[in-house]
Amino acid sequence: MRLLSIALNTFKESIRNKILIGVLLFSVLIIISTMALVQLTIGQWMKITVDIGMGAISLFGNLMAVFLGINLVAKEIDRKTVYTIVSKPIKRYEFIISKYIGLLITIFINVALMFVILLIILKYYISYEVPYIGTIQAFYLLLLEFMIISAIAIFFSTFSTPIMSAAFSITFWFIGHLLSDLKFWSMKSESEGFKLLINTVYYLLPDLELLNLKSNIVYQITVDMKYILWVSCYALMYSVLLIAASIVVFEKRDFK
Amino acid sequence: MDNILEIRGLSKTFRAGFWLRKVRALRDVSLTVRENEIYGFLGPNGAGKTTTIKTILGLIFPDSGKITIMGKDYRDISTRRYIGYAPEQPYFYEYLTAYEFMKFYGSLFSIPSSELKRRIPMLLDMVGLGGKESLQLRKFSKGMLQRIGLAQALINDPKFLILDEPMSGLDPIGRREIRDLILALKKSGKTVFFSTHILSDVEMICDKVAIIIEGEIRKEASLSELLSIDYNEVEVVFKGGNKSIKDDLKKIGLLMKDIDDTCYMLVSKSDISKTVDVIRLGGGDILSIIPKRRTLEDIFIKEINC
Numbered sequence A: 001m002r003l004l005s006i007a008l009n010t011f012k013e014s015i016r017n018k019i020l021i022g023v024l025l026f027s028v029l030i031i032i033s034t035m036a037l038v039q040l041t042i043g044q045w046m047k048i049t050v051d052i053g054m055g056a057i058s059l060f061g062n063l064m065a066v067f068l069g070i071n072l073v074a075k076e077i078d079r080k081t082v083y084t085i086v087s088k089p090i091k092r093y094e095f096i097i098s099k100y101i102g103l104l105i106t107i108f109i110n111v112a113l114m115f116v117i118l119l120i121i122l123k124y125y126i127s128y129e130v131p132y133i134g135t136i137q138a139f140y141l142l143l144l145e146f147m148i149i150s151a152i153a154i155f156f157s158t159f160s161t162p163i164m165s166a167a168f169s170i171t172f173w174f175i176g177h178l179l180s181d182l183k184f185w186s187m188k189s190e191s192e193g194f195k196l197l198i199n200t201v202y203y204l205l206p207d208l209e210l211l212n213l214k215s216n217i218v219y220q221i222t223v224d225m226k227y228i229l230w231v232s233c234y235a236l237m238y239s240v241l242l243i244a245a246s247i248v249v250f251e252k253r254d255f256k
Numbered sequence B: 001m002d003n004i005l006e007i008r009g010l011s012k013t014f015r016a017g018f019w020l021r022k023v024r025a026l027r028d029v030s031l032t033v034r035e036n037e038i039y040g041f042l043g044p045n046g047a048g049k050t051t052t053i054k055t056i057l058g059l060i061f062p063d064s065g066k067i068t069i070m071g072k073d074y075r076d077i078s079t080r081r082y083i084g085y086a087p088e089q090p091y092f093y094e095y096l097t098a099y100e101f102m103k104f105y106g107s108l109f110s111i112p113s114s115e116l117k118r119r120i121p122m123l124l125d126m127v128g129l130g131g132k133e134s135l136q137l138r139k140f141s142k143g144m145l146q147r148i149g150l151a152q153a154l155i156n157d158p159k160f161l162i163l164d165e166p167m168s169g170l171d172p173i174g175r176r177e178i179r180d181l182i183l184a185l186k187k188s189g190k191t192v193f194f195s196t197h198i199l200s201d202v203e204m205i206c207d208k209v210a211i212i213i214e215g216e217i218r219k220e221a222s223l224s225e226l227l228s229i230d231y232n233e234v235e236v237v238f239k240g241g242n243k244s245i246k247d248d249l250k251k252i253g254l255l256m257k258d259i260d261d262t263c264y265m266l267v268s269k270s271d272i273s274k275t276v277d278v279i280r281l282g283g284g285d286i287l288s289i290i291p292k293r294r295t296l297e298d299i300f301i302k303e304i305n306c
């Protein structure tokens, strides 16, 4: 209950902070602009709408994760609001976890709204019989990605400045998406050292391409529930580790 | 359990700047706050008041020292249930209304919302923010923020209040209201520890005072003790008498004022009888003899200078 109120407060603050409303409007505009694309066959039209729509959801979800994530705790320290919370019967780790959950709720509500709008456009405007299972799977995996990216942003923000944290988080996101390609190319490399390096990096960092099923919507493919379960654990493991590391840093920190 | 707060040998060093130069913010600070006291924590800017308070609340970690709150180690989170804390220059969640803000803090103590419904308007009234329930905090003035900071500290009906400069940013009437509020809190059985650099605040309401300068406690005593110790001079006021007594008196002490027929003298304690004799022999009429107490300002200035 106490923790939930911190989480809900995080959500309330970011909703009333008009930035998010702007983000949402912008994304809606992007989706709608695809509808202005003229003279395409239904198949092409659908494909472009799905690409742009899911791309926008992914982009804005990740942007929210990074930019809200890096400020989540930093802002509370900066504004000294953390003083009045941590001096109440709240443990520091409870504070971090509640803030994290609040952030996830915020992102979820925003992207879910975008997602519903996309579905409505696909079904009623383009008259595409949306493959529900595949679409929801793709959306769910995106949420897992936001969960990891939020955790990484919080992690960096516990020991570096917001700008550095943003830079680190975005780099992390890029590498996360390049990992599978890197691994693929390193297999063809002659150098054993390079192979080892890429392999180590691959197993250290999360492979975010594992969470990308966007094309399945277009090709009407679904994946096995086993895969969904497996990547859920994969994403959860990274998030938990990152939040745990954030807590370790945060527990010892002087608020000044 | 009559000691609410005990601090023993608290030291804290900050590392600041690019070279991480050491700044000794607290040196071997010890103090004791007893139950139902109003305790003034007095010191100039940068003396270490905020640092001490933040350490008590577990916001920063000391290098060494022991802090006990109501008989328990300060890190024991269960003690926080009985503490109310208002930080200096508070910034709060700007987008919350006064009511939501108070409700948020109430929920951190798991206070049921039916109870909050009763308590929040009462507290807002108490700090002079009645009727501002639905105003967002970003529309609050500095003084109003200070007040809601105080209201927030009272949400859990704490036994022990720790207030960091509760009167800063308030107008004279506001200062007075907060002073009255602190006195009312004492009356209802609470203990109040507050920091300030304004002497009159302390002089008017405190039972006990500690003076901290450059991270060191220079003095800790009850206010009456502090103000009455080593007073050496008395003021003697008299009327009438012949011409020659004034010349005689000038040899004993300092003749300060001579208005109409009334004279004011300042003499040291040991010369009281002598002075009285001179005046009475000279036909004068003694109106009053008042011990000349030091003000807190004298003590404060003396401590800063040494």
Ligand SMILES: Nc1ncnc2c1ncn2[C@@H]1O[C@H](COP(=O)(O)OP(=O)(O)OP(=O)(O)O)[C@@H](O)[C@H]1O
Pocket (backbone or CB within 6 Å): A256, B014, B015, B016, B023, B024, B025, B043, B044, B045, B046, B047, B048, B049, B050, B051, B052, B088, B197
């Ligand atoms: N974060 C910090 N980093 C480095 N030094 C600090 C830090 N916080 C405080 N100090 C130093 O510690 C000392 C005490 O500061 P503190 O804020 O406790 O003073 P204060 O008595 O509350 O002053 P004021 O009346 O201005 O609020 C000062 O010398 C200050 O420079």
Ligand SMILES: [Mg+2]
Pocket (backbone or CB within 6 Å): B049, B050, B051, B088, B164
């Ligand atoms: Mg201070």
